[in-house]
Amino acid sequence: MANDKIGAIMVVGGGIAGMQASLDAAAAGFKVYLVERDISIGGVMAQLDKTFPTNDCSTCLISPKLIEVAQHPNIEIITLAEIDKLEGEAGHFTVTLQQKPRYIDPIKCTGCGACLEVCPVRYQVQLPEVERAARTAYAKATDEEKVTRIINRHREEPGNLLPVLLDINREFNWLPRNSLEHVSDELKLPLAEILR
Numbered sequence: 001m002a003n004d005k006i007g008a009i010m011v012v013g014g015g016i017a018g019m020q021a022s023l024d025a026a027a028a029g030f031k032v033y034l035v036e037r038d039i040s041i042g043g044v045m046a047q048l049d050k051t052f053p054t055n056d057c058s059t060c061l062i063s064p065k066l067i068e069v070a071q072h073p074n075i076e077i078i079t080l081a082e083i084d085k086l087e088g089e090a091g092h093f094t095v096t097l098q099q100k101p102r103y104i105d106p107i108k109c110t111g112c113g114a115c116l117e118v119c120p121v122r123y124q125v126q127l128p129e130v131e132r133a134a135r136t137a138y139a140k141a142t143d144e145e146k147v148t149r150i151i152n153r154h155r156e157e158p159g160n161l162l163p164v165l166l167d168i169n170r171e172f173n174w175l176p177r178n179s180l181e182h183v184s185d186e187l188k189l190p191l192a193e194i195l196r
Contacts, residue, residue, distance in 0.1 A: 010035060010095055012083065015043025016062060019069045026074035034069065035097065036079045042066060047170070059166055112195060113174045146171055147179045151186045161187065161194065 009025045011018045014036030022034045034041065045051070046066075048058040069075055078097065085096035104115055150167040154160040164187070168179050184191040 007031075007091075008033060010093075013043070014038070014041030014077070014079070016045045016065065018043070019065045022069055022075050023065070023072065026072050030074065032072075032075045034075055034077045035081050035083070036077070037082045039079055041069065041077060041079065057163075059163060063162070110195060111175060112180075113176050143172070143176065143179060144182055147182045148186070151183060161189065165194070 008031040009022075010033045011022045011025070012035050014034055018034060018036070019041060022032045026032045040046075042062060045058050045062050050056065051058045051061060070077065078099065080102065081097045081099040083095060084098040087094045087096075103119065109115075147168060150171065151164055153167070154163045157163060161183075164183055165175060165180075168183070169175055172179065180194050181191060183189070184194055
């Protein structure tokens, strides 16, 4: 039977329901555009530690879906975007999206966080050099303590790298390179394996 599917489907919202809807539509042979206004898909479930009422690990439940959506050839993920205009009629819509700037090339991005250290968009308080150096040293020590606590929380778990990285991301809202180097030292894993 020939694939006679025409057009494309847009799913708005990259939470667990949006991801599943995208997978279902893509499996039916449609091109799917998954639009999310946040920087990444996963929604609220990606921020949870456990799910109600079963108390299952939310990361264990959502990770396979995230990977499947990201690797599906019929799904294109568009983040940092919202619908600006919707025209047409049922079955023949034209959608205009407004996408926020990323300031990076997403194709080249490895998620290392090095760009955040030199980002001109971030607001930084200008401090005298002596005070800045003291605060930087204090912040680094405090960050290492936080990362060590996170590592210790998951140290005995099998396959603990992913939960450690997710908790670090929750703590700092990104994965600082110095934190990843600390994880590499503590878990005795090559840094290249963590950065892939």
